[in-house]
Amino acid sequence: MMRVSLFVTCVVDQVFPNVGMAMAEVLERAGCEVEFRESQTCCAQPAFNSGYRDQARSVAEHFLTTFEGAEYIVVPSGSCCSMISHHFAELLPGDKRVHDLEPRVFEFSQFLLNVLKVDDVGASFDALVTYHDSCHALRELKIKNGPRQLLGNVRGLRLVEMDIAEECCGFGGTFSVKFPEISGGMVRTKIDSIERTGASTVVSIDSSCLMQIQGALSRAGSKIRTMHLAEILASK
Amino acid sequence: MKTPNVTEALGDSKLQLAIYSATARMAERRRDVVSPDAMPDYQALRQHAHDIKKHTLDHLDFYLEQMEKNVEARGGKVIWARDGAEACAFIQKLARDRGVKVIVKSKSMTTEEIHLNDHLEGDGVEAVETDLGEYILQLGGEKPFHIIAPALHKTKEDVSDVFEKHLHSKRETSPEGLTKIARIALREKFLEAGMGISGANFLVADSGAVVLVENEGNARLTSSAPKIHVAVSGIEKLIPRAQDLAVFLKLLGRSATGQPLSVYTSFLAGPKREGEPDGPEEFYLVLLDNGRTKLLADESKRQSLYCIRCGACLNHCPVYRKIGGYNYPWVYSGPIGKILTPQFMGIEHDPWLPFASSLCGACGEVCPVKIEIPRILLELRSDKVAKGGDNVELWSFKVWSWVMRHPKIYAQLASAALSAAPTKKDSFFAVGPLKNWLSQRDLPVPPAKSFRDWWKERTH
Amino acid sequence: MTSREQILRSVRAALNRQSNEPVPPVLLSEAPTEGLVEQFTKALEALAGKVVVVKTPEEAQVEVDKALKGRTFIRSSDPFSRAAIATIDVGITSADYALADTGSLVMFTESNESRLLSLLPPCHIAVISSSKIVASLDDVFRLRPLPGAQSSAMVVITGPSRTADIEMRLVRGVHGPGEIHVIIIEDDVTHSD
Numbered sequence: 093m094m095r096v097s098l099f100v101t102c103v104v105d106q107v108f109p110n111v112g113m114a115m116a117e118v119l120e121r122a123g124c125e126v127e128f129r130e131s132q133t134c135c136a137q138p139a140f141n142s143g144y145r146d147q148a149r150s151v152a153e154h155f156l157t158t159f160e161g162a163e164y165i166v167v168p169s170g171s172c173c174s175m176i177s178h179h180f181a182e183l184l185p186g187d188k189r190v191h192d193l194e195p196r197v198f199e200f201s202q203f204l205l206n207v208l209k210v211d212d213v214g215a216s217f218d219a220l221v222t223y224h225d226s227c228h229a230l231r232e233l234k235i236k237n238g239p240r241q242l243l244g245n246v247r248g249l250r251l252v253e254m255d256i257a258e259e260c261c262g263f264g265g266t267f268s269v270k271f272p273e274i275s276g277g278m279v280r281t282k283i284d285s286i287e288r289t290g291a292s293t294v295v296s297i298d299s300s301c302l303m304q305i306q307g308a309l310s311r312a313g314s315k316i317r318t319m320h321l322a323e324i325l326a327s328k
Numbered sequence: 329m330k331t332p333n334v335t336e337a338l339g340d341s342k343l344q345l346a347i348y349s350a351t352a353r354m355a356e357r358r359r360d361v362v363s364p365d366a367m368p369d370y371q372a373l374r375q376h377a378h379d380i381k382k383h384t385l386d387h388l389d390f391y392l393e394q395m396e397k398n399v400e401a402r403g404g405k406v407i408w409a410r411d412g413a414e415a416c417a418f419i420q421k422l423a424r425d426r427g428v429k430v431i432v433k434s435k436s437m438t439t440e441e442i443h444l445n446d447h448l449e450g451d452g453v454e455a456v457e458t459d460l461g462e463y464i465l466q467l468g469g470e471k472p473f474h475i476i477a478p479a480l481h482k483t484k485e486d487v488s489d490v491f492e493k494h495l496h497s498k499r500e501t502s503p504e505g506l507t508k509i510a511r512i513a514l515r516e517k518f519l520e521a522g523m524g525i526s527g528a529n530f531l532v533a534d535s536g537a538v539v540l541v542e543n544e545g546n547a548r549l550t551s552s553a554p555k556i557h558v559a560v561s562g563i564e565k566l567i568p569r570a571q572d573l574a575v576f577l578k579l580l581g582r583s584a585t586g587q588p589l590s591v592y593t594s595f596l597a598g599p600k601r602e603g604e605p606d607g608p609e610e611f612y613l614v615l616l617d618n619g620r621t622k623l624l625a626d627e628s629k630r631q632s633l634y635c636i637r638c639g640a641c642l643n644h645c646p647v648y649r650k651i652g653g654y655n656y657p658w659v660y661s662g663p664i665g666k667i668l669t670p671q672f673m674g675i676e677h678d679p680w681l682p683f684a685s686s687l688c689g690a691c692g693e694v695c696p697v698k699i700e701i702p703r704i705l706l707e708l709r710s711d712k713v714a715k716g717g718d719n720v721e722l723w724s725f726k727v728w729s730w731v732m733r734h735p736k737i738y739a740q741l742a743s744a745a746l747s748a749a750p751t752k753k754d755s756f757f758a759v760g761p762l763k764n765w766l767s768q769r770d771l772p773v774p775p776a777k778s779f780r781d782w783w784k785e786r787t788h
Numbered sequence: 789m790t791s792r793e794q795i796l797r798s799v800r801a802a803l804n805r806q807s808n809e810p811v812p813p814v815l816l817s818e819a820p821t822e823g824l825v826e827q828f829t830k831a832l833e834a835l836a837g838k839v840v841v842v843k844t845p846e847e848a849q850v851e852v853d854k855a856l857k858g859r860t861f862i863r864s865s866d867p868f869s870r871a872a873i874a875t876i877d878v879g880i881t882s883a884d885y886a887l888a889d890t891g892s893l894v895m896f897t898e899s900n901e902s903r904l905l906s907l908l909p910p911c912h913i914a915v916i917s918s919s920k921i922v923a924s925l926d927d928v929f930r931l932r933p934l935p936g937a938q939s940s941a942m943v944v945i946t947g948p949s950r951t952a953d954i955e956m957r958l959v960r961g962v963h964g965p966g967e968i969h970v971i972i973i974e975d976d977v978t979h980s981d
Contacts, residue, residue, distance in 0.1 A: 369817075548903070
């Protein structure tokens with residue numbers, strides 16, 4: 093049995109635990125043995141993106157220690173995954189642990205499709221759904237069709253594309269609070285596009301995007317809900 | 329952190345619509361012509377263009393000297409200007425010496441950079457912008473809003489107002505009619521001017537040539553009608569060979585507006601030759617440093633100088649598309665402006681600038697010369713932090729880092745913080761980042777228990 | 789130290805280059821050479837240019853007269869007068885090359901074509917032999933690696949002058965000609981115009 097180590101991310105751990113639970117469930121259903129290493133905290137992205145490389149480095153090293161020896165690390169976030177697989181090398185150039193780690197870290201949908209070779213997890217979710225392409229997932233991890241393929245196999249789910257799926261939701265980590273008006277303007281453009289699809293649910297593989305989008309939807313009094321891909325795939 | 333006042337731009341729905349739809353159109357046209365079906369070698373061409381620029385800038389001293397040699401061999405003169413003051417002083421003196429009273433200018437961000445028009449006007453010389461968008465703005469006393477579409481924020485009614493006021497024309501609300509008014513007014517200037525000043529899209533070292541790319545014809549007129557042609561160019565515009573234009577011209581028009589070729593591409597190698605019926609009698613190339621050698625010295629950010637000024641990054645930047653060109657501190661706006669400004673001016677000048685980005689990466693994806701704008705933004709952020717100044721933030725991250733290396737403490741603190749967080753906008757505790765978040769959107773409802781608590785319960 | 793010396797010194801110091809790297813190779817694409825007349829016609833017509841294909845210089849003259857519609861004109865073979873060029877309606881020129889993929893005309897000043905004749909009048913008529921049509925600009929660079937060798941200027945003209953500076957609405961004929969006609973003489977003989 094494949095042993096999979098979860099890196100749930102600090103946002104999922106503390107704010108959206110259901111996403112982590114759903115991901116664990118889907119992986120177990122797919123035949124994996126799932127472990128959660130308790131010493132995990134954060135991928136260091138907040139510090140790195142804010143220019144605090146020393147602080148980011150020490151947290152990255154904590155990550156490396158936590159996940160030493162893990163065969164597969166699965167992450168329910170495109171941005172956290174790309175922080176680890178693309179940017180740890182900038183913080184710790186030439187570090188062998190980073191080099192060994194990179195091929196073993198996967199974003200959740202990539203893990204299902206490329207490692208488990210599974211595109212149908214037997215889920216059902218009866219709804220009109222639209223998908224938001226989160227930026228790091230799209231541009232750094234080149235994730236575009238994978239989640240759509242997985243959603244396409246969910247029974248009862250109808251997928252409709254919004255006209256600006258690839259446009260940034262405006263979260264950008266601390267950008268959302270350092271430049272709130274611009275961030276707010278960006279997310280309102282996004283939710284206008286979502287509303288135009290008529291979908292009841294917007295899905296992404298990044299909880300931070302979903303937090304931004306949900307916050308704007310609820311402020312606008314919308315009934316549209318946000319769900320992480322893992323939550324949809326865990327639905328029966 | 330001090331930030332620009334974007335409230336006005338964000339609240340102006342007319343402006344928002346103008347920026348959004350104009351940039352959307354340019355982006356769509358680009359997409360059509362660089363898709364894998366339309367241009368299968370697009371990615372390979374981008375890499376090749378990047379490689380040529382890298383080589384050129386890594387050997388810039390060699391190519392500068394080659395350029396100078398070839399300009400002079402063709403009968404032109406090269407002026408080396410360390411800064412804007414030197415460049416302007418040369419041009420002002422030349423105008424004085426030749427008795428030039430009217431100058432026509434074609435679009436050049438470099439001349440904006442050095443405030444050339446202000447200097448010339450100070451001498452009582454009339455320096456007329458001839459690119460239609462720039463002309464409209466000049467008449468109205470405004471600055472360009474976008475590299476490629478300088479007046480995209482103006483309606484036709486705005487334009488008629490400007491023409492009525494400054495040209496005493498009749499009210500006209502069709503773009504065709506307005507364009508005709510400008511054509512007639514500017515035609516006079518082209519034929520009267522004693523000097524034409526242009527920028528340069530490319531400098532071709534093996535030919536001593538300047539390349540001008542445009543759609544209107546004003547750059548051709550600027551460089552062909554008056555007796556003197558002065559081209560002002562940053563030193564980074566060099567490419568090694570005329571044949572390299574084949575690659576750059578494939579990318580420039582497509583990236584900017586979705587055109588395989590712009591209407592006019594002029595390859596200008598010096599003043600007119602013996603036997604040619606027309607053309608300038610004198611040609612000067614002003615090579616401008618103005619801080620470029622500073623950027624050149626930073627090897628990891630040197631590629632910021634590869635920019636061919638296509639405007640694609642502006643058209644795809646969700647931040648630019650919200651706040652427009654006037655909310656950037658310098659003449660270069662958009663993502664490229666975000667990386668050039670701190671490098672030219674010093675990060676202390678506008679320390680917030682590299683942070684005004686969600687790092688979405690759309691800019692890097694569309695840059696025809698593959699400048700890694702997001703990576704450079706992150707480096708600039710790190711440079712800013714290294715300079716110091718925000719002790720509160722520094723200590724916050726030191727504490728954060730410590731907490732994140734002590735999982736048990738992190739777990740307790742995080743849960744406590746979440747349950748205490750105000751969800752309401754008007755809460756007393758909604759200060760700082762929380763206040764900023766709540767000003768635009770709601771906070772999520774904190775969960776009953778964290779993932780790690782749930783996992784612990786599940787496995788026991 | 790002159791500004792020149794200072795700038796070059798700054799550049800060398802900035803680069804601190806240890807060795808010289810070779811320049812990347814020239815990259816010129818090859819394209820099929822069939823159907824160039826049709827390709828050119830389609831490309832220029834898509835830009836609102838007008839193209840007519842004839843078999844002889846006499847037929848070409850007929851087409852020129854048709855396009856002129858009785859307007860004032862100057863040919864490139866006429867004696868040069870800047871003042872006259874600034875007043876007439878139509879400039880008639882040849883071209884050194886034409887590009888099939890983009891519907892462009894390429895003119896070198898060494899052919900003694902005035903720069904202003906294809907630029908000032910509101911209408912430009914070009915008469916060319918089909919043998920001048922090449923697949924793309926890459927071919928021109930292949931044939932003329934140093935365009936400035938004999939000419940002070942080479943211009944590539946791709947359709948009528950245009951702008952979208954006012955509300956992104958397309959307007960033709962801003963400063964350059966808004967009307968462009970190309971008459972192609974399709975024969976096997978190279979013509980001197």
